[in-house]
Amino acid sequence: MKKKWVWGTVSAVMALTLAACSTGTGTSGAGLAGQDGSSTSKVAIAYNNPPLWANWEAVQAKFMENTGIRVPADNKNSGQAMTAMIAEKNKPVADVAYLGITFGPQAVKEGVAEAYKPEHFDEIPAGLKDPDGKWMAVHYGAIAFIVNKDALGNVPVPRSWADLLKPEYKDKVGFLDPTSAAVGYSVVTAANIAMGGTLDNWDPGIQYLKQLEQNGTIHPKQTATAKVMKGEIPILIDADFNGYMMKYNDQAPIEVVIPKEGSLKVPYIVSLVKNGPNQDNGKKYIDFMLSDEGQQLFAQGYVRPIRAVDIPRETKDKFLPESDYARVQSVNYEQMNKVQTEVNERWKNEVTAGK
Structure with a gap:
């Protein structure tokens, strides 16, 4: 669930x-x-x-x-x-x-x-x-990588945000569209923090996400756990608890990863x-x-x-x-909410423009 x-x-x-x-x-x-x-x-x-x-x-x-x-x-x-x-x-x-x-x-x-x-x-x-x-x-919960190890085959499980930019993960990474799903906006926020950004400076996160987008990122509008289970999205950036539920309740070949640079x-x-x-x-x-x-x-x-x-x-x-959880940060969540519309506009205009 x-x-x-x-x-x-x-x-x-x-x-x-x-x-x-x-x-x-x-x-x-x-x-x-x-x-x-x-x-x-x-x-x-x-x-x-x-x-x-x-x-x-x-x-x-x-x-x-x-x-x-x-x-x-x-x-x-x-x-x-x-x-x-x-x-x-x-x-x-x-x-x-x-x-x-x-x-x-x-x-x-x-x-x-x-x-x-x-x-x-x-x-x-x-x-x-x-x-x-x-x-x-x-x-x-914490934003994490939820990895279907079987779907990756011989490709190693990614351990960092930087890993996701490598050619071997092309078309293998996804997270929910931040303009339509709150967990997607949380992923964008987590990436920005991991890249050294703040709630007042989103440039590091936007630059990183532009690079990630060039590697063929998938953005479902709605819940994507079924796509992970089927191997359609081998790496989903989402909440850790969804990974644990798939791993332990569904006995799926899932590994949960808190990226090395940090998370939200x-x-x-x-x-x-x-x-x-x-x-x-x-x-x-x-x-x-x-x-x-x-x-x-x-x-x-x-x-x-x-x-x-x-x-x-x-x-x-x-x-x-x-x-691993020591790398998971809190932010001013009220401020995070206040800037959401602005950040989503940057996402549409700078990250996914033309798609």
Whole structure:
């Protein structure tokens, strides 16, 4: 299952063709909060909690086992969740929302997030949380090379961004179109950082991507994991967790590589919904997400815990070594969102012009 990647404002989200996971109708939560809708009912409504993504099903099951509080599955993406929260602002339905990190500041701006600092809040890095606790990261992915080794044949697995420019990888590399898929924009950002660029200077990344384009890069508009499995795209630059899912869930001949020059961290956050009908239960749910047990369960879903918790060896061994993840950087994600339109225009005019 491939998670929908969503960045930017709600209006921008509506225009994007996302890198898809599930597309089911989101559970509204209406009628699920108990007869009186009060926080004493044994339910917490969480928007964007699809059971097959990030091990949410196991997280919800263990939370119910520990507390007796049920969290119904919900297949909204971040944009749909934010739209619903704004529409329901005067009479909230949800208690918790799980979102791509750029939606955190937007939730604060729209007045739909409430301050809450759970236990372990201080362990979350400063750039990955609101100072008042209105949003906070719970786990993250990383931009990586997802390589079908069988499709490459005798060609070695690439280890760096520089490797991808070599003739032997011509027509073998792909990533989603950054103008239509948020993960594609994350790839562009990761390449820019790796080449020495910043969110204020995209020249290094644009120059690199122009060279990569000359080597025959493929840009699907939508999810491309099936093309990797079939060998149609031997090397996909995408989120690491999609590679791990193919490798371990589908037993595909996949290797995940964090490039030597560095890469981008892509966090996911959670917010307590302002005036949610079961707010006490929502707080308990957030507490559980950031507990050792919750963080370990997320790791079983191939996303990286935001806290430095002990992960069972059988789970830890499925990830690349910590030394590889030391090369994965955070950025100012709000600024990354603000410059997206400008960067995408440069992509169209300078990288793919004439194609």
